[in-house]
Structure formats: C-alpha cells, structure tokens
C-alpha cells in the first residue's frame with residue numbers, strides 16, 4: 001500500500017507502516033523545518 005510522503009507529497013511504498021517520508025532526505029528536511037518552528041519530535045505525533 002502506498003502512502004504520501006509528508007515532506008514532498010510524493011507517493012511512496014513505506015517499508016514500515018510508521019514511515020511517513022519517502023526517503024531519509026525528506027525526513028531530515030522535515031526535521032530541520034521542525035527545529036526552527038517547534039521542538040516536538042515527529043515520531044511523537
């Protein structure tokens with residue numbers, strides 16, 4: 001089952017059902033954006 005990447009909005013096949021990003025790059029980008037706004041971690045949401 002494919003999912004939409006939370007960062008780039010592209011469809012991807014998650015390896016893990018908790019995966020919300022298509023790649024490590026997207027994950028890092030999203031984390032970098034979060035760092036500037038809030039200190040909540042993605043996996044806690």
Ligand SMILES: [Zn+2]
Nearest residue numbers: 005008022026
């Ligand atoms: Zn992505």
